[in-house]
Amino acid sequence: MVKAFSYGLxxxxxxxxxxxxxVDYLGVANIYEGIELRxxxxxxxxxxxxxxxxxxDLIVEHxxxxxxxxxxxxxxxxxxxxxxxxxxxxxxxTGMHRLxxxxxxxxxxxxILKEHPSLNIESVFSHLAATDEKEHDGFTKQQIEDFxxxxxxxxxxxxxxxxxxxxxxxxxxxxxxxxxDMVRLGIGxxxxxSELDSQNKLLPASTLKSKIAQIKRVSKGETIGYNRKGxxxxxxxxxxxxxxxxxGLSRMLGNGNWKMIINSKKAPIIGNVCMDMVMIDVTNIxxxxxxxxxxxxxxxxxxxxxxxxxxxxxxxxxxxxPRVKRVFNYG
Numbered sequence: 649m650v651k652a653f654s655y656g657l658x659x660x661x662x663x664x665x666x667x668x669x670x671v672d673y674l675g676v677a678n679i680y681e682g683i684e685l686r687x688x689x690x691x692x693x694x695x696x697x698x699x700x701x702x703x704x705d706l707i708v709e710h711x712x713x714x715x716x717x718x719x720x721x722x723x724x725x726x727x728x729x730x731x732x733x734x735x736x737x738x739x740x741x742t743g744m745h746r747l748x749x750x751x752x753x754x755x756x757x758x759x760i761l762k763e764h765p766s767l768n769i770e771s772v773f774s775h776l777a778a779t780d781e782k783e784h785d786g787f788t789k790q791q792i793e794d795f796x797x798x799x800x801x802x803x804x805x806x807x808x809x810x811x812x813x814x815x816x817x818x819x820x821x822x823x824x825x826x827x828x829d830m831v832r833l834g835i836g837x838x839x840x841x842s843e844l845d846s847q848n849k850l851l852p853a854s855t856l857k858s859k860i861a862q863i864k865r866v867s868k869g870e871t872i873g874y875n876r877k878g879x880x881x882x883x884x885x886x887x888x889x890x891x892x893x894x895x896g897l898s899r900m901l902g903n904g905n906w907k908m909i910i911n912s913k914k915a916p917i918i919g920n921v922c923m924d925m926v927m928i929d930v931t932n933i934x935x936x937x938x939x940x941x942x943x944x945x946x947x948x949x950x951x952x953x954x955x956x957x958x959x960x961x962x963x964x965x966x967x968x969x970p971r972v973k974r975v976f977n978y979g
Contacts, residue, residue, distance in 0.1 A: 649834040650685070651677035651697065656896075656965035657838060657854055660688040661976035667692050675832060679703045682712040695737055695771075698747065704728040713770060715739045717747040719756060726764055733766045740798050742774040742791040751798055758805050771811035771830065772799045779818035780842035788819075792826045799828075821846050840951060840961045847951065854950075854965070856943040856972075860887045860910070863930070863937055871919075872927050877903055878919025885931045887915070889941045892924040896968035897943065900957040902926070909942040910935050 649655075654662035663674055663685050675695045676682045682694045683706060699707055699714040701724045707714050708728065716722050717739040725736070738757070741748030749757055761767060774795045778784035795814050803810040812828035817836030819826065821843055835841070839852040864886050872878030872886060889908065893899050902921040907914035908928050915928040928941070944950040944964075954961045 649675045649832055649837070651675060651681060652966045655835060655838050655962065656968050658974040658976055659685060660690070661974070661978075662837075663688070663690050663692070665976075665978060673830065679706050679710075679712065682707075683710050686710045686712075697739075708732070708734065713737055715747075715773070717741075717749065719749075719753065719760065722757070722760055726760075726767070729766070731764070731766050733768065735768045735770045737771040737773060738769060738802065740772060740774040740795060742776075742794040742798070743787065744775045744777045746775070748774060751794070754798060754801060758802065762805070768808075769802070769806065769810050771813060772802050773813045773832075774798075776814060776816060776819050776823075779816060779822055785822075788823065792823065818842055835962055838965065840965075852946055852949065855945040856891075856968070857945070858889050858891045858941050858943065860930075860935060860937050860939050860941060861890045861925070862888045863935070864888070873902075873919025874922060875920060878927065883931075884918075884929055885933075886918060886927045887930045887935065887937075887941070889926050889928060889943075890924060891943065891972075892922045892926055894923045894969060895972050896964070897921055897926060898957050898959075898964075898967070901953070905956055906953060907948070909945065909948050910939060912947075914948075915941070 650659050650663050653659050667690060673693050673695060675697055677697050679696055679699055682696050685694055693713060695713045695715060696707065697715050701721055704725050705728055713735055714725065715737045739748040741750050776788055776791055779788055799812045811830055813830035813832060814826055814828055815823060815831040817834045820831050820833065821841065838854065839850045841847045841850055866872060866880045866884045866886055868880050868882050870880045891897050899921045902917050902919060904916045907916045910930055910933050913933045915930045915933055918927050918929045942948055944953050950961045950964055954964055
């Protein structure tokens with residue numbers, strides 16, 4: 649999965665690396681993400697998980713595979729194609745209740761497909777709702793059984809092989825007996841797992857760092873930043889780091905809630921996070937202007953940052969704005 653700018657890391661570079669390492673398929677959220685990959689020279693098959701109905705002509709033009717999730721979408725695509733042979737995937741709703749055909753809609757779906765044999769069904773898939781929470785394992789297992797039944801019903805109506813895929817990253821780890829023909833590796837590709845044992849075996853794929861722009865001495869009793877939220881309870885040395893909430897650094901990390909690493913030592917954020925900058929306490933750290941500040945890294949994991957502000961690593965990674973420079977190391 650390389651949707652959402654490859655989870656914030658830079659779509660083309662990740663896709664190119666995956667293509668060079670012989671993955672079979674890429675997945676994006678919308679048509680325009682797929683088009684950008686095609687323009688960048690990516691030749692791999694690309695599945696569009698939520699294709700915009702009004703842009704089906706672009707799906708055809710750029711040789712993308714739409715995930716068809718409703719009769720309305722299917723009929724619209726058929727009108728666009730005018731019986732031109734084309735490949736699609738079918739999404740089934742097994743309990744996520746976001747997108748997909750319900751089981752009672754399958755007879756109508758099959759009827760439409762039989763009327764248009766120019767459509768080739770490459771895969772049938774569904775999405776698991778709660779693979780990272782063990783208390784919902786019974787629900788997940790029921791989703792797996794429902795998918796198996798519905799997918800078999802569909803594939804039995806055609807005289808060619810149709811791939812089946814269901815598992816997301818945590819599903820791959822926890823329900824690997826439901827691999828079927830393919831799996832959809834998402835956040836796990838980027839070194840993140842909600843499973844502690846698995847997380848310990850993964851290497852984080854990204855580091856966010858900046859550099860100290862200025863160092864100041866602040867006397868006891870003075871305040872730092874907007875709304876005077878940062879209070880110097882003693883004489884302090886502070887460093888200003890040019891990264892802020894416009895870059896994706898949550899304001900919830902301010903006022904001591906998160907620490908950056910400067911020269912292997914942790915420096916807490918002091919005061920509010922500004923739009924373009926943040927101040928940190930480096931009183932007991934030997935540092936100078938130009939030294940690197942690690943916002944998250946192997947030693948300052950994004951999983952801990954997510955817990956700190958009550959969110960998930962997905963949101964943090966995808967929140968960093970385009971103005972944050974991505975440097976991709978092919979290793």
